[in-house]
Amino acid sequence: MDLRDLRYLLAVAEEGTLARAAVRLRVSASPLSRQIRLIEARLGLPVFARQGRRLTLTEAGARLLDRAREVLAAADQLAEHVRTELGEPPTRLAVGCVDAAVHTGLLATGLRAAEHTYPGLRTTVTLGHSPELIDRLRAGELDVALVHTPPPAADPNLVRTLxxxxxxxxxxxxxxxxxxxxxxxxxxxxxxxxxxxxxxxxxxxxxxxxxxxxxxxxxxxxxxxxxxxxxxxxxxxxxxxxxxxxxxxxxxxxxxxxxxxxxxxxxxxVYTVTTRRPPRVVPAFTAGLTALPSPALPKTSRPGTTQAPSDLTRTPDDDG
The missing domain is CATH 3.40.190.10 (Periplasmic binding protein-like II)
Structure with a gap:
């Protein structure tokens, strides 16, 4: 197997069908199907269970893909290291975020800042829940995560910023x-x-x-x-x-x-979470994401909109 094989397997696993995976990989579906079967034959184990056009991971396939993600992340990090040694700009950014980071504009703000500093970035965005995103950051699959529930402040490997x-x-x-x-x-x-x-x-x-x-x-x-x-x-x-x-x-x-x-x-x-020595592109992404003041709600003419009195106070808490 080579890295291309691993990327093919990962694309099919994440997209669920050969057609969608082929679009993502910019190849034709028929050659991709043959390549997947060839990889399975070389491995000697079924990676996918086929249900019509839908492909789902077998238990062995799920374990294989967990390791494949680690290998691909390490390969990407090695490529980034070589670009750094050559003085070349970074070319990729992998961001994980909770959906609140999308709808509040945090994600777009960070991406615009990163693109401004490093034009032509190829960026992937993964939506998820805080614990899974932090796990993927630890595994090297993400460069930065936007989460509700951060790791402990004393974590030796990760840095969190509100x-x-x-x-x-x-x-x-x-x-x-x-x-x-x-x-x-x-x-x-x-x-x-x-x-x-x-x-x-x-x-x-x-x-x-x-x-x-x-x-x-x-x-x-x-x-x-x-x-x-x-x-x-x-x-x-x-x-x-x-x-x-x-x-x-x-x-x-x-x-x-x-x-x-x-x-x-x-x-x-929402917190940004990074490794203590993040890729060069991460500081560009996080530069504009300081502790933002909360805006006033927009005026609306909808019946029933009210301003309730402020009669309780409590220490702010995470959303979970």
Whole structure:
């Protein structure tokens, strides 16, 4: 096997079909299919189980691909080292991020800064949950990660920097009883939509709600912020967003009320996490990502939008 074989296997595993993998690799699907079968024959084990056009990893294939990612990451790092020795600019950047980093503009800000410093970068962006992104950063598959829950400050191998601390805003269905007065009494027992991948964040929300005087009925859990907004617009419950993400995710025509709740002391935090000796391109990416001030929510004419009084304080916490 050579590095090209490993990249073929990885592309098929991540894309799920030969057609999508072929587009990613810029090859034809038929030769790619033959190459995958040839690799499996040389290995003597089935890497993929075939279900129609869908290819899924076998248990042995999953173990193989875990090691293949490590090998490819090491090869990329070696190539970057050679470019550094030759005085050439970096050519690649691998970023992992939670979806809040996308919708709040952090990802785009970092990419623009990196592209400005090193024109022509080839960049890959991986969406995921904080623990898996940090694992991929440790394995060398990512150059930088934007996460909610960072590693411990005393971690000997990784460096974390807080770049966003945003208050939450409620997205309330139009006509909902709480739309005109999003206070604790109106929110008690109402249906809520939260992040399914953040059990610690859900528990912090329950605790903050209890302190504020209401009990949420968490009926729906969805990993993606945009999905949670759409469920709220369908009248299924109340969702929470980082305030900075409201302009990107809540268009004016959406049948919801957006309400700041300064009396609910929850904060959405995003950290950059890098290795202690990151690739040269990483400082360019992180240069513009200082601790950003939280913006005021945009004025809106939607019925029921209110400014709730600030009557509670609490130390900001991670989203999970």
């Amino acid at each position: 770049v966003l601390q945003d208050p939450v805003a409620l997205v309330i269905p139009a006509g909902h009883p709480a739309a005109h007065a999003p206070r604790p009494a109106a929110l008690d027992g109402q249906a809520w939509i939260t992040d399914q991948r953040a059990p610690a964040g859900i528990e912090r929300f329950r605790a903050a709600a209890r302190d504020a005087g209401f009990t949420p009925d968490i009926r729906y859990q969805a990993a993606d912020l945009a999905v949670r907004v759409n469920l709220a617009a369908a009248g299924l419950g109340i969702a929470m967003l980082p305030a900075r993400a409201v302009p990107a995710l809540v268009p004016p025509a959406l049948p919801v009320t957006v309400a700041p709740v300064p009396w609910l002391p929850l904060r959405i935090q």
